Amino acid sequence: DAGVIQSPRHEVTEMGQEVTLRCKPISGHNSLFWYRQTMMRGLELLIYFNNNVPIDDSGMPEDRFSAKMPNASFSTLKIQPSEPRDSAVYFCASSLQRNTEAFFGQGTRLTVV
């Protein structure tokens, strides 16, 4: 298996622009997580899907952030409009329910200028 695949790996955008981050979880996994990593706040859980349904989005910082999981093999995290303080590394992870650990993607490094 190729693992969790995220795209793009790097994104540089101007303030005010819309940004879409993409994630393909490991096949057969039914839990998907979006995390944000910054120097100041460390790793924060943004949202958690189970069987494509958002279970907990309490970590989503503002209404500018939205996430979708239209099917079991794809999820997006959208920021509209983006701001410089959104600059961070965004990780997607997936896990097999009733089982083990979360497997992480390589992350998307977002820079908003």
Add this chain to the structure above:
Amino acid sequence: AQSVTQPDIHITVSEGASLELRCNYSYGATPYLFWYVQSPGQGLQLLLKYFSGDTLVQGIKGFEAEFKRSQSSFNLRKPSVHWSDAAEYFCAVGASAGNMLTFGGGTRLMVKP
């Protein structure tokens, strides 16, 4: 609410020396505990996990960790550190398998030749 504390932000050890990274958690019931490692520019890789049973768990790359309920700790150990172990290490706690993880702030390990 669950929380994780990693008291040491940075640790430097000499190659060949032993290592112990500290992790304390707060959770009302029996937790699911994890250690992840992150190399620069990479995602998080699972080192080991504790769900139940034997409180001393073995992981990859020669790492082990011991769950001590009385101390609410899950410290990571390695008897002899290699230069390639230099990375950031994260302890995490989950309410159940396949559920949301709360991460500690991380410990950055540097290895002296």
